[in-house]
Amino acid sequence: MAKTIPADSVGIVKPQSIHFDEPLQLRSGRVIDKYDLMVETYGTLNADKSNAILVCHALSGDHHAAGYHDPENEKEKPGWWDCAIGPGKAFDTEKFFVVSLNNLGGCAGSTGPSSINPDTGKPFGPDFPIITVRDWVKSQAHLADHLGIDKWAAVIGGSLGGMQVMRWAISYPDRLRHALVIAAAPKLSAQNIAFNEVARQSITSDPDFHDGRYYDYGTYPKRGLMLARMVGHINYLSDQAMRDKFGKDAIEGNFGRDLRTGQLNFSYEVDFQVESYLKYKGESFSSKFDANTYLLITKTLDYFDPAVDYDGDLSRAFADSQCKFLVISFSHDWRFPPERSRDIVNTLLKAKKPVSYLEIEAAQGHDAFLLPIERYIKALKAYMSVVAREIGAEADDDAAVDTAAYIGANTVMDEDYE
Amino acid sequence: MNSMRADLEIIKQWIEPGSRVLDLGCGDGAFLAHLKTEKDIFDTGLEIDPGNIELCLKAGVNVIEQDMDKGLSNFISGSFDTVLLAQTLQTVQRPDILVEEMLRIGNRCIITFPNFAYWRHRFSLLTQGYMPYSKALPYEWFDTPNIHHCTIRDFDMLCKKRNIRILHRTVVDFNHRSSFLMKLHPNLFGINAIYHFTR
Numbered sequence: 001m002a003k004t005i006p007a008d009s010v011g012i013v014k015p016q017s018i019h020f021d022e023p024l025q026l027r028s029g030r031v032i033d034k035y036d037l038m039v040e041t042y043g044t045l046n047a048d049k050s051n052a053i054l055v056c057h058a059l060s061g062d063h064h065a066a067g068y069h070d071p072e073n074e075k076e077k078p079g080w081w082d083c084a085i086g087p088g089k090a091f092d093t094e095k096f097f098v099v100s101l102n103n104l105g106g107c108a109g110s111t112g113p114s115s116i117n118p119d120t121g122k123p124f125g126p127d128f129p130i131i132t133v134r135d136w137v138k139s140q141a142h143l144a145d146h147l148g149i150d151k152w153a154a155v156i157g158g159s160l161g162g163m164q165v166m167r168w169a170i171s172y173p174d175r176l177r178h179a180l181v182i183a184a185a186p187k188l189s190a191q192n193i194a195f196n197e198v199a200r201q202s203i204t205s206d207p208d209f210h211d212g213r214y215y216d217y218g219t220y221p222k223r224g225l226m227l228a229r230m231v232g233h234i235n236y237l238s239d240q241a242m243r244d245k246f247g248k249d250a251i252e253g254n255f256g257r258d259l260r261t262g263q264l265n266f267s268y269e270v271d272f273q274v275e276s277y278l279k280y281k282g283e284s285f286s287s288k289f290d291a292n293t294y295l296l297i298t299k300t301l302d303y304f305d306p307a308v309d310y311d312g313d314l315s316r317a318f319a320d321s322q323c324k325f326l327v328i329s330f331s332h333d334w335r336f337p338p339e340r341s342r343d344i345v346n347t348l349l350k351a352k353k354p355v356s357y358l359e360i361e362a363a364q365g366h367d368a369f370l371l372p373i374e375r376y377i378k379a380l381k382a383y384m385s386v387v388a389r390e391i392g393a394e395a396d397d398d399a400a401v402d403t404a405a406y407i408g409a410n411t412v413m414d415e416d417y418e
Numbered sequence: 419m420n421s422m423r424a425d426l427e428i429i430k431q432w433i434e435p436g437s438r439v440l441d442l443g444c445g446d447g448a449f450l451a452h453l454k455t456e457k458d459i460f461d462t463g464l465e466i467d468p469g470n471i472e473l474c475l476k477a478g479v480n481v482i483e484q485d486m487d488k489g490l491s492n493f494i495s496g497s498f499d500t501v502l503l504a505q506t507l508q509t510v511q512r513p514d515i516l517v518e519e520m521l522r523i524g525n526r527c528i529i530t531f532p533n534f535a536y537w538r539h540r541f542s543l544l545t546q547g548y549m550p551y552s553k554a555l556p557y558e559w560f561d562t563p564n565i566h567h568c569t570i571r572d573f574d575m576l577c578k579k580r581n582i583r584i585l586h587r588t589v590v591d592f593n594h595r596s597s598f599l600m601k602l603h604p605n606l607f608g609i610n611a612i613y614h615f616t617r
Binding site: 324326342345346349350352354355356357358359375378379382383385386389 | 438460461462468471472473474475476477478479480481482483484492493494497
């Protein structure tokens, strides 16, 4: 018997692979001759193709942003941004045609390091070129061409996704109406890069890494990838989020130090819940994500800095942008804290661009951008209602918001898509 | 919009079509939305109340969540044609610094505030000895957000000291209308003051 699917879900979705034969000139100077992009779409493209919105994913996300793949599996989790995409949701699939893709270099079906290199007949591995945000956006523009979309009603993304949104506004100023930049930064800080380098060292120092050619050995750097993800996770949660998550039944001042078995082991085994949680998260991630893609995308993050072409003045990069901007940050995000989003806002103000900015109170840390936090989702919905109006899609006036669907500010969900 | 406050109706005539307007404490964004429709302005509002911010988004108004008491240094000099501060001057930490910042950011500025020297306020203080409590000042002394009350003469003095050039000064009653008495004795009969100034 088929499983029950919530009424506000996009339902069962089917990803499709789209092939591109046109060579892609990369920022590094290298060229990808042909490539595939794995894509999902939700909703219906209208006749004048004006209602399309592009969703850009972050480090470990992919094309599966909403809905379900398996009509039978009751345990299947929906796509990574299901709380925001669907009929009646913030990105309302009854009004918008939502496009989500796995970026080039990814490991969820698009061409990447684990794909077969036609020149060698073996996986690319370390031979896969370094891809920058600019290259991604260029490939996304080819995808837009393929779909016949001249201008996105909005381009949307959180974290690294937000960086792609900024790049869209810079590289293709006339191809988007609205840019929604969430929990992002104009570029990485030294601390951000440092975390990425720890992640990379964890992977490359794993004996099973084999200089990135682990596919040839029938293995993968499980331990290294697990460590990389563990350090990432610490960075994506806030101190407060960890306290809330791992100290639920405890007295005040417990700081989230709940023990796993109720007593200390006096050994180097796992004592605290936070330890087993990180191990579990790291292990489950390492079994489903490609290590070379992880390495690649951390580099993509490190290299992002659109100001480099403009003598360090990011406001000049935005000089030609024609879209409106919505920038959102989260109070307890210490990966890309509100100050970094304010840097973006101030840059846009300097460039005299229309910009709105919200700082959402949320204990969850960087991961908050993936979660159904009431004020956040309502703000997205409010903003998108104007976008819908602009493109002539019917906007419901009293956008009724079901508050019961939101989680409390102290809840931490086990999402894993940063 | 019919329900628009009459002081905003007065302010509107000083806004050039197509100009850039920064509204400090823009509330639900209705005034900026109105100016956008009527005068095709480039709008930006500052607001700190989440409910109001959501309303601004719904109205399609550019709104920035920012506390003006923490400074406006992120706005570059001369980046707006008009900077507006309606009924908020008396609530900020340092009105003098804010006025300077408004002059730095905008070519022209508009400020409205409740005139503390309105005769009813004076009368209340003189005869009863209580801090004035009225329709224009609807707070008790202990819970009022108004921490820097001033009068029309006070503001005139500030402008004089700081070399601020007053372009227009209008004094209105609670219905935002002006009368003969108000023109004769603005500081005594005016409830709300509206200043349009530059340097």
